[in-house]
Amino acid sequence: MNEPGIMEQPIFCKRCHAEVRDTDNYCHACGKSLKPGHGFLFTHAGIILMGLVLGPFALPFVWFSKVIGPIAKIIYTLVLLVVGFYLVYSLVHIFTLMQQSMQLLIGNLNDLENGLHSTQSFGVF
């Protein structure tokens, strides 16, 4: 049967099938987000917060957001990619430094060992 579109069609939550209003962002019964891309994490504040915590892993929230504009998406994407690149660069740099420190440490231990003519210098610290 076809009702004329005067009356508002009831909307049901996809998870728990409770009746919800069109204006609801979340189901009042089970808390499911009713509008993908509309939760707090998809707003400017949410994305900036996520970007600070997750870095480039916040990118999906930028792309799936239906709240922020296309220019904001490009800006956030660029910023997060720069942050991601910087993180990778820092990690590589730290790894290189650690490797150099380890080599120095091993070198010192070898010197110590050679000096003492003993293998017991390992594990003394």
Ligand SMILES: [Zn+2]
């Ligand atoms: Zn629900």
